[in-house]
Amino acid sequence: MFLSLRAEVESALETALSALDYPTDDLGIEEPPEDVDSVLASSVAFRLAGEAGAPPPQVASAVADEIDADELTYVAAIETQGPYLNFLPSEAYLENTLETATAADYGALEDRKESVVVEHTSANPTGPVHVGRARNPIIGDAVANLLDYAGYDVDRHYYVNDAGRQMAVFTWAYETFDEDDLEGEPERDRPEYDLVRYYRKGNAFLENASEPKVADAEAEIESIMQGLEAGDDEAYERVSEVVDQVLGGMKACLARLPAEFDEFVKETRFMRNGDTDDLVARLKELDEAVYEDEAWQLELDAHGIEKNLVFLRADDTSLYPTRDLAHHEWKFEEYDNAVTVLGEDHTLQADQLRTTLELLGNDTEGLRQVLYSYVNLPEGKMSTRRGTGVDLDDLLDEAIDRAREEVEERMDDRIRDDDLGDEDVERIAHQVGIGAVRYDIVSKQPSKAITFEWEQALDFEAQSAPYVQYVHARCCGILEEAGLDSAADLEGQDVDLESVDADLLETPEERELLETIARFPAVVEEAADDLQPHQIATYTRTFADRFNAFYRECPVLAEDVDPEVREARLALVAASKHTVANALSILGVAAPRSM
RNA sequence: GGGCACGUAGCUCAGUCCGGAAAGAGCGUCGGACUUCUAAUCCGACGGUCGUGGGUUCAAAUCCCAUCGUGCCCGCCA
Numbered sequence: 001m002f003l004s005l006r007a008e009v010e011s012a013l014e015t016a017l018s019a020l021d022y023p024t025d026d027l028g029i030e031e032p033p034e035d036v037d038s039v040l041a042s043s044v045a046f047r048l049a050g051e052a053g054a055p056p057p058q059v060a061s062a063v064a065d066e067i068d069a070d071e072l073t074y075v076a077a078i079e080t081q082g083p084y085l086n087f088l089p090s091e092a093y094l095e096n097t098l099e100t101a102t103a104a105d106y107g108a109l110e111d112r113k114e115s116v117v118v119e120h121t122s123a124n125p126t127g128p129v130h131v132g133r134a135r136n137p138i139i140g141d142a143v144a145n146l147l148d149y150a151g152y153d154v155d156r157h158y159y160v161n162d163a164g165r166q167m168a169v170f171t172w173a174y175e176t177f178d179e180d181d182l183e184g185e186p187e188r189d190r191p192e193y194d195l196v197r198y199y200r201k202g203n204a205f206l207e208n209a210s211e212p213k214v215a216d217a218e219a220e221i222e223s224i225m226q227g228l229e230a231g232d233d234e235a236y237e238r239v240s241e242v243v244d245q246v247l248g249g250m251k252a253c254l255a256r257l258p259a260e261f262d263e264f265v266k267e268t269r270f271m272r273n274g275d276t277d278d279l280v281a282r283l284k285e286l287d288e289a290v291y292e293d294e295a296w297q298l299e300l301d302a303h304g305i306e307k308n309l310v311f312l313r314a315d316d317t318s319l320y321p322t323r324d325l326a327h328h329e330w331k332f333e334e335y336d337n338a339v340t341v342l343g344e345d346h347t348l349q350a351d352q353l354r355t356t357l358e359l360l361g362n363d364t365e366g367l368r369q370v371l372y373s374y375v376n377l378p379e380g381k382m383s384t385r386r387g388t389g390v391d392l393d394d395l396l397d398e399a400i401d402r403a404r405e406e407v408e409e410r411m412d413d414r415i416r417d418d419d420l421g422d423e424d425v426e427r428i429a430h431q432v433g434i435g436a437v438r439y440d441i442v443s444k445q446p447s448k449a450i451t452f453e454w455e456q457a458l459d460f461e462a463q464s465a466p467y468v469q470y471v472h473a474r475c476c477g478i479l480e481e482a483g484l485d486s487a488a489d490l491e492g493q494d495v496d497l498e499s500v501d502a503d504l505l506e507t508p509e510e511r512e513l514l515e516t517i518a519r520f521p522a523v524v525e526e527a528a529d530d531l532q533p534h535q536i537a538t539y540t541r542t543f544a545d546r547f548n549a550f551y552r553e554c555p556v557l558a559e560d561v562d563p564e565v566r567e568a569r570l571a572l573v574a575a576s577k578h579t580v581a582n583a584l585s586i587l588g589v590a591a592p593r594s595m
Numbered sequence: 596g597g598g599c600a601c602g603u604a605g606c607u608c609a610g611u612c613c614g615g616a617a618a619g620a621g622c623g624u625c626g627g628a629c630u631u632c633u634a635a636u637c638c639g640a641c642g643g644u645c646g647u648g649g650g651u652u653c654a655a656a657u658c659c660c661a662u663c664g665u666g667c668c669c670g671c672c673a
Contacts (some may be wrong), residue, residue: 033616043615046653056653083653084616124673142631164673172663295671306669313671320673337601344667345597351653373600373667380656410635432635444608447600449666456607463608463621478632530612541620548636573632595635 001097002039003523005074008089009040012075013560016066022048038079038086039515041092045083046135056083061278064256077275089515095504097518098568101575102490107582109528112151116366117331118144120157120341121254121490123245124166127196128188129253130389131452133343135372137259138441138588140341142533143370145586147339150528155262160325162243162319163267168224170195170246171239172217173202188393192249194386196240203385213415229317231272239268250565253393255439257588267323275326276318279360283311283322286359300355309352311357321349321356328367337366339531344373344447370531374444390452394435403433408594412478424594431460431590432466441463442587443537450503463541465589468580471544473595478556490574493550514572516546519577533587540583547576 010027017024028044045060054061056267061079061538076090120140123133141156148154162168174195182201186193206214215354227235254260270276280296283289285336289297296312311322331338342350350369357364371451376382382389407428411420420428460466478488484493505514520539527535555561556569581591 030613030615034619036616041616047614081616139669161673166673296667297671312673315671317670317671324673344600346668346673348668349673351599371600376666399636401630406635410633410647440607445601448608449601457652459607459621459622460635462635464635467621470633470635472635474636481632538620541609551632552637555632595633 001074001093001100001518002520003525004096004516005089005093006040008072008122008521009042012061012067012072013042013044013085016063017044017048019066020062022051022063031572032084032086035411036081036084036086037088039089039518040087042087042592043083043412045085047081052504059083060085079105080212089518091503092516093518094505094511096572097514098500098502098505098575100576101517102521102571104239104487104489105582106575107524108149109151109525111153112519113153114336115153115155115337116147116335116337117157118142118147118339118341118463119159119331121259122161123250124164124384125243125250126166126170126199127384128190128192128244129250129392130382131383131392131395132375132389133375134392134395134437134447135375135441135450136341136496137254137257138438139370139372139446139533141259141588142438142536142586143339143531144239146416146524146533149524149582149586152337152528156260158261158264159324160243160266161320162239162248163228163271165221165225167239167243168221168228169202169206170199171224171242172221173198173419174203175199175238176217176220177585178202181561187391190249190252192247192253195246199212200385200387201429204518218433218494225317226315227470228268231268231274234270247457252581256393256396256534257434257457259588265327267320267327270323270326270330271318275330276323277331279326280312280318280557281327282321283356288359296354297358300352304358305348305351305355307348307352309356313492320542321352323351324449325360328353329360329362329498332357332362335366336535337368339370341370347371367529370446371448375441375450375452378451380463395437398454399433399437400429401433403436403460404429406432406460410557420594428592428595431459431592432469432595435465435469435584435589438458439468439537440590442589443534445532445534465593467586468544469589470579470591470595471547472584472591473593474547474551475573475580476593477572479570479577480593481557484570484574485575486574490571500568500571501564502568504562504565505572507554509546509553510569510572511524513546513550513576515544517575519582520579528589536583536586540580540587543576543583547580550576561584 002549009029013027014024026047027044028047030041030043032038032041045056045063049056049058060083063087064078064080067078069075072175074090074093079088101337118140121137123129142155146156177198182197206217223233228239228552283298284296286298288300290297290299294314295310296307298311300309305522309321310319312318355365407425437457479486505511523535523539527533554569556566556573584591
């Protein structure tokens with residue numbers, strides 16, 4: 001609805017400015033501050049003042065006079081306040097919003113008939129997922145949800161680095177050492193916790209063992225890498241033995257968030273099918289290609305990148321970026337757009353990748369990268385190899401435990417003694433605990449550095465997931481109390497939507513809530529265009545504030561509420577419910593029916 | 596040394612891309628509100644040279660330049 005109103009305002013302003021012989025290149029449309037009663041505003045009068053030879057307020061009224069609000073559907077009136085033009089919403093605007101938002105899929109934009117692949121996480125299968133990387137699945141999943149909501153056909157990929165040296169080291173270690181050689185028991189009964197001990201053991205061995213022993217090990221590691229490079233099945237099977245087990249465990253961890261994938265794309269795929277070899281041949285043909293210091297490289301300084309891109313070693317083995325180029329060309333064939341969620345330390349590689357893809361003749365317009373900075377511990381970086389860091393599983397467990405305590409504590413002093421059974425407590429503990437972790441991460445701009453601290457990550461107070469989730473629970477409570485099914489469209493239920501009249505929603509709290517609901521699709525659109533899910537989180541907070549104000553001032557089910565007002569408010573609650581449920585689903589945060 | 600990012604209230608952050616209406620939240624502190632559709636809520640108070648210095652503009656947290664501080668990158672690792 002907001003999108004229609006904005007379109008209407010734009011065209012009305014443009015017409016008015018043309019009629020007055022003013023330029024229309026900048027309409028100065030903006031959202032007014034909170035204490036102003038309009039939904040949209042324009043500061044165009046400032047810009048025109050010079051040309052008009054009149055002070056801005058005078059220009060503003062001239063423009064306002066030129067627009068006939070009666071001809072507009074969603075605008076009731078245009079008022080000037082000093083130099084500003086304010087567009088007030090019409091009854092039809094609120095009416096339509098209320099009607100549209102009572103549908104369960106409110107906020108989902110029209111199908112764009114465009115596909116996009118969102119690649120995220122793609123952590124090396126070396127061990128348990130730690131919190132340092134946790135931003136990736138959480139942001140990535142939200143970006144994918146957001147694009148899905150914005151009308152794209154979305155696939156989620158995890159790119160598996162199963163061809164690098166680290167995987168050869170891992171495979172060698174797994175085949176070489178026995179349980180007896182390892183230190184300690186697995187921290188959890190899952191394959192990645194078991195196998196990571198071999199990985200750490202192998203790396204420690206390479207650092208500390210005597211020179212001849214290390215040389216033997218290196219020879220074995222080298223042979224695995226050569227086997228992979230040649231695309232031979234035996235080497236692939238050996239590495240897969242490790243990779244598939246570890247990946248299975250990591251998958252289970254990520255599923256807890258939940259972050260699910262449509263496909264796990266293995267790097268070795270592009271070595272086995274010959275794509276990497278073809279790509280190397282094409283790279284060698286480029287003007288930028290040089291053979292220098294016993295390796296094939298690309299000189300990219302003419303394209304603003306100082307660092308050469310090495311794409312083939314002297315022994316003819318490829319490197320990660322080489323395979324990633326083949327991988328991306330494959331993505332371009334399969335999808336209209338490709339989004340990658342990457343740690344900020346990959347910024348340079350991302351630039352090299354894009355530039356090289358262009359040199360190879362690809363159109364990279366549909367390729368976009370979302371960069372985020374790592375979560376560090378107060379004492380420094382987290383590392384799988386060194387075993388420093390907090391496992392994501394532990395964080396989630398702790399979050400759930402704390403949430404459970406919280407639920408139980410609150411049960412004691414609840415006013416309404418509703419029947420929360422053990423299952424409900426467990427459900428709420430999971431929804432709130434995991435929701436809080438996700439929300440805390442997804443609500444911040446990815447470029448900001450985060451230092452992990454338990455207390456902060458697990459704060460259930462306001463401006464966190466539970467604050468927003470609580471609004472959803474309140475909505476469901478009211479709807480269910482009224483005998484309605486909170487999960488479904490209102491249409492077809494025991495509410496006569498035809499007779500619901502937005503006119504009856506006349507308090508400022510009701511109107512502001514409805515205006516906030518109206519903005520939701522526009523927020524989805526902008527967040528999707530910018531690939532910024534945190535905008536959705538920001539919106540949920542504003543929304544929750546508005547809903548709580550409504551909740552405080554406007555009883556829905558009380559005896560003394562006029563039946564027609566009650567129906568209208570019920571419709572508003574249903575609209576609120578769908579809005580907050582859908583916003584939370586974009587963020588990947590559960591929306592509890594009760595808390 | 597070069598490149599990129601970040602710096603807004605004691606703390607954690609919105610707002611910055613696309614300049615506009617006396618800078619907004621939460622936490623913390625202090626003081627209030629549960630016979631009411633769930634108090635994980637709400638109301639009020641205190642708290643700001645938007646790192647610093649210049650510039651552009653009718654207008655700068657927002658754009659430009661410089662500078663300081665912090666993080667990341669500058670591997671034939673991934």
